[in-house]
Each structure stands twice: as structure tokens, then as C-alpha cells.
Amino acid sequence: MSTSHTTASHAKKGEIFCQDESRVDWHSKALWALREKRDRAAGSLPEWEQLRQLGSELKLHTLTHLGQYLEEFEQNCQANGIQVHWAKDGVEHNQIVHKILAEKQVKKLVKSKSMLTEECHLNPYLESHGIEVIDTDLGERIIQLAKQPPSHIVVPAIHLKKEEVGDLFHDKLGTDAGASDPLYLTRAARAHLREQFLSADAAMTGVNMAIANKGAVVVCTNEGNADMGANLPKLQLHSMGIDKVVPDLDSAAVLLRTLARNATGQPVTTYSSFYRGPQADGEMHVIIVDNGRTKMLQDKILAEALKCIRCGGCLNTCPVYRRSGGYSYNYTIPGPIGIAVGSQHDATNSMPWACTLCGSCTHVCPTKVPLDKIIHHHRRLKAQAGQLPYGKSTYMPLVGNFMASETMLNCSMSVARTALRILPGALLKPFSGAWGKYRELPVAPNSSFEAWFNKNRGQ
């Protein structure tokens, strides 16, 4: 496990990220720019809401017939000369991958982006078995060289400034000292990675969609790294979660229309590649992974998280993610979707509270994953399991009793209004706790809403 997944609460890690205020602003703005591009792309299609509804329904249909579609997918893959493997968890996935590579004496593997292999911690496993793993997506290569995990699922190096990338490339790839022009750095990475593609023994990619009735996998990239990898060496591997399967090509078309638009505002990714068999004299393997997904399907609310197509739109819009960074979450996937699929792995039990329940994520999701509802549900699950963080199990029942009593609430609110009017702020602010750290206390109204209502609208 990477160092950023050490256990500290989301609030604690967020505080570390927030120490550099100008960097937080920069991070937040970069992500908001993606959200704005997404809005323009979505707004340009009159049928946008229809596509979201179709995406949601076809994913839910597939998830509720998943066994049937996975078997159909496997049979059709085999008919196309694709070898299919099943892994119940990350450990088994890694063992299968290693076995395939070891049989072919693979020394160097080029890999395109796959959040699943991050989830399974594949790279360190293969490296411990003497296989060199080269991440080939530019952002992924940057963080691999920096020995960091991704901080975003689509733009994994969003937390780094170009000067930092420049220093890293100077150190690792021999670019000019002090050079930070993105074009220059990207060209240097292109030259460096071309050598890797041409000398690789095998390639691995994630899967965006798996087409059941064709036995094909779809891989989307902008850089072309997945295809440069998969089409040079004679051995190609594709890892997919069980949730990636869709019934047919028509379903894939719906998701391809929303995926890139919702991720970066592009009308489609540069390459949407359909692999329905290996190249001539080549070998193609697909590894289907569960790793906790069937368990999520046993919970009616959590199940809907598996409709996700990993566009990253919910991260870009999330006010908490944008201002706490990808490393503040105790899971490989950060942001709202990370909370939805990763809270059960969070030993600090703080992830479900890294959310204001504003619902912006749900509003932008291209497959209508009810993220705020799922996050709220995680809070309930933590409470039921006796795992409430921050002493919530002690004070929340008291707050509950207090707020349920009309007399107590009315009396104390009246005291609070008076106090806000007559006492100096410096005296009151300590009572507001963390809330008051970056905020001023409110101006007290003259009376309660109830009194105002009775006077103006009451009988």
C-alpha cells in the first residue's frame, strides 16, 4: 500500500493539504475548469438528460442480470480466441497476471491507466517478482516516477505544478534544468515512452466497457498509449471489474457519448478502441475481477455505485475534493465515488463525512449514481456497525434529544440570539469550534422564524 493511504482521518489529511492556501485555490480552479468544460459539452446536446437516463437504466439492467451477461461475454470472448480468467479478489488477480507474464518470460510490461490495477496494487506485486512495469499514460508516468499514487482518476497528476514535473523529468529523464513548458515536457515523455513501447514484452490496459454479445473490450484514451502498448508486443492483457460489462454495442454507444463529455468536456476520447481478438500470432487475455463488487450488490443502495463509468465528473464538481485533494481520502479512488466504493475499507471511518451532502455529484453523474444518497447510507452503516468517528456516537444522541425538544431548542436559540447581539465575537467564537475557524459569526435576527411566521403569516 502506498504511503498516502496511512490511516489518518479525512479532516486531518485535508488540513495538511490546506496548509498552502494558494495551492488549494489553484487546485480548486483547475478542477472547476473541467466542470465548466463539462457543462458546455453537456449543454450542447439537447438529448443530454435522455442519455443520462439511458445510461442509468442500461447499467442497472446489466447489474441485475450480471451473471448472465458475464457468462455470455466469456463464451463470446473464447469464440474470438480471447482467454478469460476470473479473480475473486485483488490477490488472485495479481497472481493470474503474474502467471501469464511468467509463462512468456516477460521482463517489461507497458501499462495504460487502470484504476482496477491500482485497487489491486498490481505494480508493486509484479515489481517484487522482477517484472518492470511502465505506466504509459503521461499523468500516470509522472506520478510513477515521483513514487506517488494517483490523486484523481482521470487526471492523476492534477496536484502537481509544471515546475515540479520539470524538476522530476530533469532528474529522471534528463530534460533541461528549469524547463517547465508542458509541450517540451510532453515531447520528452513521448520520446522516452516510445522506447518503452518498442521494447516491451507485454501490454496491459484497463477496460471501459466489455461488450457481452460480441466478446470485445473497449478501451478509451486520449494519448493513444493503450493502443501503442496493446498492438506492439504479441501479448495483451486487459483487467476489468465485473461491473464493466454491457449487453451490446448500442449500450456502449450511449456511454461513449457521455464519458468524455462528462470527464473533460471533449465530445469523445481521441481513441475508442474495440478489441475483439488478439493480433495475428498474438495472445489476448481478459481478467474479470470481483474484489468486493458482488458484496456491494447485496446492498440495494450501494449496488448503484457500480453503475459508475469512472469519468471523474463527481470529483471535479465536489467542493470537498477540490479543497482537500485526492490524498485526503483513505482509498485509491478519491472524491464522491471514492467514498461510495471505498468507505468500507476506511479504518478511520471518516470518509463518509468528507461530504456536505450538497448533491452536486449526483447532479452531474452521467449514469445517475445517487452518490449523496450512497454516502449518507455509509454514515448509517458506520453507525449501525458502531464505528462512528470523531466521538459522534457520544454527542450526536445528545444533539438529537436536544433538537427534538421544542422547549429546549426555543430557549437556547433565544439565548444564542441575545448573546450574538450583546457579547463580543472574540468571546463567542471559541464555542463555534472548527466551523468558526474560517468564518465570521452570523448576525443575529431579532426574533425566531416561528415568531416571524406567526406574526406575518399566522392565523
Place this chain on the structure above:
Amino acid sequence: MSSKQSILQALKTVAVEPQAMPNIDVSPRLDDVIGQFETNLATVAGTLHRRAGLEGLQAKVDELIAQGLQVISTVDGIKGNRAVPDTAHELKDIDYAVIPGDLAVAENGAIWVNNQNLGHRVTPFICENLFLVVEADKVVANMHQAIKKIGLDAGEFGVFIAGPSKTADIEQALVVGAHGACSLNVYLV
């Protein structure tokens, strides 16, 4: 129990009620599909040549060859200076590849390319620059229409290509030319 069996067993008790497959019926935008295609191709950093035709393309290819550049063509009627090599790796010094596209998509500027027309599958990715040739009456409105017409037989590979390769992984600055082709010119014929 094998992992496959245990996964399939666990899937027998999904908590959500079975949902019906929706009927996918989305109205296409049919006005000026070629104009839409041109606009969207430009959005994804590609360039459309509407009227140059195969003659114009061959003239361009001849010009590149005269400059000493390596050009491979799998389009009937366009002659490059390189033949399809035995191995994919030998394509590493190709400057320009000229490839036929089966159809083009107006809504996003994408072009479907099937491996039967590629020589090696890696050709459109490994070349420094790419020319795609598409027949003008093969431009469809959207992905729903396109997906019904693509050729992808058992064992095959195919790809929608929308523009040259690109990345914005360094500070969100768009750089055209990541790992695949650095430029894309599309000729309508």
C-alpha cells in the same frame, strides 16, 4: 468452488429488483452532417479537406516524399514510399500513414477504422502523422447510427479516432501529440 463459480453464485442474490433494458431511441441531428463533422473535427484538433480529393492527397504525399519523409499508404489509389513491413515494430520511423476510414461521426469528429485496412494494428498510432480518407456519403449523425454500421467481425480490432493524440496531464495545458499521431488530416472523397 472456482472463482468463476463463486462470483456467479454470489450474483444470484443481487439486492436490486431486475430492471428492463431500455429502448435506445435518440433523435439524430440531421442538418448539415458534414458541416457538423467539420466543426467537431476541428474541436478535437483535426483538419478536414472537403474538396482536395484523392488527387490533392496524392499531390500532398508526393510533396512529403520529395522532402525525404517516410509515407505508408493502405488507401487504393494513393502511393507512398513504404510497403507494409513484416513486423509492427518496423513502422517506428513512419512519418505519415494514409489509411481508409469506414465512416465518420458528425457529433464528435470520430472516424471508424478497421484492422483489415491497417496492415498492422499499430499503424494509425505509431505514425508521426495520420491521413484518413473517408467517403463523403459515409458521414453519419451520431454514435448510435455509427455503432450499427461499424465492421467488427470475430477476432478483429477497430477504433474510433477523433483527432490527433493529445494530453493535458501537465497543469491542464493541452498538448497535441502524446503517444499516437501528432496531427490528423481527413480527406473526404
